[in-house]
Amino acid sequence: MTRIDLQIAKSGCSACPIRHRAICATCEPEELDRLSGMKSYRTWKAGETILLEGAQLPFVGSVVSGCATLTRSMEDGRIQMVGLLLPSDFVGRHDRETAAYEVVAATDVTFCLFKRAEFRQMLVETPHVMERMLQMSLDELDAARDWMILLGRKTAREKVATLLANILRRAASSGHPLRAELPLTRDAMASYLGLTIETVSRQMTALRKEGVIEMQGHRGITCADLSALLTEAGDDEDGLPLA
Amino acid sequence: MTRIDLQIAKSGCSACPIRHRAICATCEPEELDRLSGMKSYRTWKAGETILLEGAQLPFVGSVVSGCATLTRSMEDGRIQMVGLLLPSDFVGRHDRETAAYEVVAATDVTFCLFKRAEFRQMLVETPHVMERMLQMSLDELDAARDWMILLGRKTAREKVATLLANILRRAASSGHPLRAELPLTRDAMASYLGLTIETVSRQMTALRKEGVIEMQGHRGITCADLSALLTEAGDDEDGLPLA
DNA sequence: CGCACCATTGACGTGGTTCAACCTTGGTGG
DNA sequence: CCACCAAGGTTGAACCACGTCAATGGTGCG
Numbered sequence: 001m002t003r004i005d006l007q008i009a010k011s012g013c014s015a016c017p018i019r020h021r022a023i024c025a026t027c028e029p030e031e032l033d034r035l036s037g038m039k040s041y042r043t044w045k046a047g048e049t050i051l052l053e054g055a056q057l058p059f060v061g062s063v064v065s066g067c068a069t070l071t072r073s074m075e076d077g078r079i080q081m082v083g084l085l086l087p088s089d090f091v092g093r094h095d096r097e098t099a100a101y102e103v104v105a106a107t108d109v110t111f112c113l114f115k116r117a118e119f120r121q122m123l124v125e126t127p128h129v130m131e132r133m134l135q136m137s138l139d140e141l142d143a144a145r146d147w148m149i150l151l152g153r154k155t156a157r158e159k160v161a162t163l164l165a166n167i168l169r170r171a172a173s174s175g176h177p178l179r180a181e182l183p184l185t186r187d188a189m190a191s192y193l194g195l196t197i198e199t200v201s202r203q204m205t206a207l208r209k210e211g212v213i214e215m216q217g218h219r220g221i222t223c224a225d226l227s228a229l230l231t232e233a234g235d236d237e238d239g240l241p242l243a
Numbered sequence: 244m245t246r247i248d249l250q251i252a253k254s255g256c257s258a259c260p261i262r263h264r265a266i267c268a269t270c271e272p273e274e275l276d277r278l279s280g281m282k283s284y285r286t287w288k289a290g291e292t293i294l295l296e297g298a299q300l301p302f303v304g305s306v307v308s309g310c311a312t313l314t315r316s317m318e319d320g321r322i323q324m325v326g327l328l329l330p331s332d333f334v335g336r337h338d339r340e341t342a343a344y345e346v347v348a349a350t351d352v353t354f355c356l357f358k359r360a361e362f363r364q365m366l367v368e369t370p371h372v373m374e375r376m377l378q379m380s381l382d383e384l385d386a387a388r389d390w391m392i393l394l395g396r397k398t399a400r401e402k403v404a405t406l407l408a409n410i411l412r413r414a415a416s417s418g419h420p421l422r423a424e425l426p427l428t429r430d431a432m433a434s435y436l437g438l439t440i441e442t443v444s445r446q447m448t449a450l451r452k453e454g455v456i457e458m459q460g461h462r463g464i465t466c467a468d469l470s471a472l473l474t475e476a477g478d479d480e481d482g483l484p485l486a
Numbered sequence: 487c488g489c490a491c492c493a494t495t496g497a498c499g500t501g502g503t504t505c506a507a508c509c510t511t512g513g514t515g516g
Numbered sequence: 517c518c519a520c521c522a523a524g525g526t527t528g529a530a531c532c533a534c535g536t537c538a539a540t541g542g543t544g545c546g
Contacts, residue, residue, distance in 0.1 A: 072392050075479050080395040082388035093381055100385055127370050130377060137380040138336055142343055144387040145325035149315050151394035152323040152437025156502065186525060194395025199502055201526055217511085218525065236318050399534065429493060439535060444494055460543085461493065 012036060016112075021088035022062045026132045034122060035129075038114050044068075044105040051103040059113040060092030066109030067183035070101040071191060081191040082144075085109075086170065086183075090136055094120040107183050151194045154234055159193040160203040161232035164213065168223055177214075177224040186218075207232065255279060259355070264331035265305045269375045277365060278372075281357050287311075287348040294346040302356040303335030309352030310426040313344040314434060324434040325387070328352075329413065329426075333379055337363040350426050394437045397477055402436040403446040404475035407456065411466055420457075420467040429461075450475065 013019055013036050024035055041064065044050055050068060051057070063085045070083030070091075082101060085091060091103060094116060114122075123130050150159055171180040182189075190197045207213050212229055214222040223229050230236070256262055256279050267278055284307065287293050293311060294300070306328045313326030313334075325344060328334060334346060337359060357365075366373050393405055414423040425432070433440045450456050455472055457465040466472050473479070 070388075072388065074392070074396065074477055076477075078396045080392040082391045095378060095381075101388070124370070124374070127367070127373065130370065130373050131367070134373060134377045134380060135338060137377060137384060138338075141380060141384045141387060144384060144391065145313075145315065145344070148325045148387065148391060148394055149317070149323040151391055153317065153321045196503060197525080198504080198527085202502090205526075234317055234319075440493080441495085441536085442534060445534095448494075 013039075016064070018062060018064055018088040018112075022112075023090050023129065023132055023136065024062075026128055028128065031126050031128060034126075035114070038118050038122070039112050041110055041112055043108065043110040046105055046107050046109075048105045049102065050105055050109075050111075051099045051101075053099060053102045055099050057092055057097060057099045058116055059111075060090070060094060060116050060119050061111045061113035063087050063089050063091070064110045064112050067106040068109045069104050069106050069184075069188060069191070071104065072101055079191050080194060081188065083140075084184075084192065089140075090133075092116065094123055094133075106185075106188055156193075156195055156199050157203050157206065157232060158234040159195060160189075160200060161207065161212075161229055162235065163189060163193060164207075164221060164223070165226065165229045165233050165235075168221070168226065168229070177222050178226055179220070179222045182219045182221060256282075259307070261305060261307055261331040261355075265355075266333050266372065266375055266379065267305075269371055271371065274369050274371060277369075278357070281361050281365070282355050284353055284355055286351065286353040289348055289350045289352075291348045292345065293348055293352075293354075294342040294344075296342060296345045298342050300335055300340060300342045301359055302354075303333070303337060303359050303362050304354045304356035306330050306332050306334070307353045307355050310349040311352045312347050312349050312427075312431060312434070314347065315344055322434050323437060324431065326383075327427075327435060332383075333376070335359065337366055337376075349428075349431055399436075399438055399442050400446050400449065400475060401477040402438060403432075403443060404450065404455075404472055405478065406432060406436060407450075407464060407466070408469065408472050408476050408478075411464070411469065411472070420465050421469055422463070422465045425462045425464060 013024060013032050016022075016024075019025070024032060027035065039061075053072065065087055068085040068091075069081050070085065071079055071081045073079045083089075084106075085103075091111075092099070123133060150162055154162065167182060168178045168180050171183070184192065186197045186200050189195075190200045193200065204213075204215070207229075208215055212223070212225070212232060214224075216222065256267060256275050259265075259267075262268070267275060270278065282304075296315065308330055311328040311334075312324050313328065314322050314324045316322045326332075327349075328346075334354075335342070366376060393402055397405065410425060411421045411423050414426070427435065429440045429443050432438075433443045436443065447456075447458070450472075451458055455466070455468070455475060457467075459465065
């Protein structure tokens with residue numbers, strides 16, 4: 001966060017798209033007012049680095065729209081994504097001075113930011129917000145652990161299918177067949193899955209040629225039969241109750 | 244937790260070995276009294292299953308001594324460890340009815356348990372404890388994310404070296420050369436690392452034959468030169484300032 | 487002593503990486 | 517308007533790290 005030019009756009013929170021899912025989800029009106037007074041928005045363009053590993057961390061906040069990635073890297077250049085930030089997800093630790101991960105905008109992305117010290121104070125004074133923060137952290141921990149199964153035990157095909165299924169479930173504005181725009185480049189997908197670009201690409205063409213998915217350009221995917229995709233993903237919970 | 248026979252050993256918390264690292268680390272005396280009144284101890288033998296995935300979760304608590312593992316498994320039997328519980332680590336979600344992971348005793352292990360509902364109440368009423376809980380959750384999230392790099396990007400040799408180095412750092416009662424007793428079977432190590440037993444075994448013998456470590460039986464390991472081991476681990480932060 | 491259980495070792499197959507070439511697509515300027 | 521270029525994506529061939537399968541070795545307990 002080298003250049004700090006915050007847009008001070010103090011519209012109320014009530015129209016906020018993440019109002020009911022983010023850190024503020026369970027806030028009482030007066031708590032919301034306080035958060036509202038602290039907040040500021042800032043947008044980054046796709047590809048821009050938001051935070052470097054180890055950088056000073058003056059802000060924490062939530063993704064309002066778009067998508068960003070958390071990554072860690074080894075000295076020899078190997079990179080692993082360790083978090084995928086979608087709208088309502090929270091970034092930053094109130095009790096840490098520096099960022100533990102590199103944060104990069106995957107698409108154009110807008111954050112709702114709070115000064116770290118102010119947010120920390122708020123947290124201590126309003127148990128409501130602290131509880132919500134705890135709940136979200138525990139959910140993220142569960143998500144990280146699910147991800148560990150993928151990284152440790154799944155095959156390349158299962159990994160790719162799992163990612164596509166997750167994106168379809170989260171991003172698809174429903175409808176049959178399910179359709180979504182991938183918020184990630186092949187590079188970012190590989191980083192997410194612990195694979196190389198080439199393997200991701202091969203698995204996607206394989207899934208396409210076998211009719212499990214269809215593609216519109218490099219980013220658009222359609223899936224007529226989600227349970228087929230889930231079977232490929234290895235999470236065989238496709239036992240959708242057939243009404 | 245099929246059979247519930249709690250030892251009601253209400254010794255005070257002041258002599259507790261995890262008093263200053265566990266959930267109770269930052270408690271004021273009266274908070275500690277309350278926790279003390281709620282707690283009970285229970286011990287499991289190495290190999291016993293403590294909780295099945297999806298089972299009812301009447302208790303939450305901390306590891307007092309010994310070691311337990313958190314694992315998730317796929318329907319076809321593939322298993323991935325997602326958490327390693329050492330003394331002072333916390334298990335269970337106050338806000339969930341069922342266990343998300345299987346918990347197994349790796350060694351004989353003793354827990355300090357609280358009834359989930361009671362603990363939840365305590366959490367809401369004492370921000371101190373909630374804050375500590377949040378801090379511990381965030382630490383675990385960071386640990387899970389470090390683990391993801393290992394699973395996604397490290398080679399078998401690096402994985403094994405990393406695990407051994409971690410155990411040596413945590414368990415070794417210091418002294419040169421560093422020595423520790425592995426709390427995990429080869430099976431559990433493989434599960435932790437996303438490898439097979441055979442690969443773990445081969446890498447350990449390789450490290451031994453190359454003189455990076457020595458072994459006393461299957462469980463005892465000694466390392467004369469930790470920085471050599473860290474080099475093998477790929478976390479090249481061995482730049483120990485040479486005083 | 488002998489049986490289980492865990493760990494080691496070996497031979498072999500394969501899924502995923504590596505390296506390299508080629509293709510697509512969208513943007514830019516002549 | 518189209519030629520060109522850069523960036524991202526795909527495809528192919530060869531290699532190798534790790535998994536698989538199977539046999540052997542060690543160790544502690546009844």
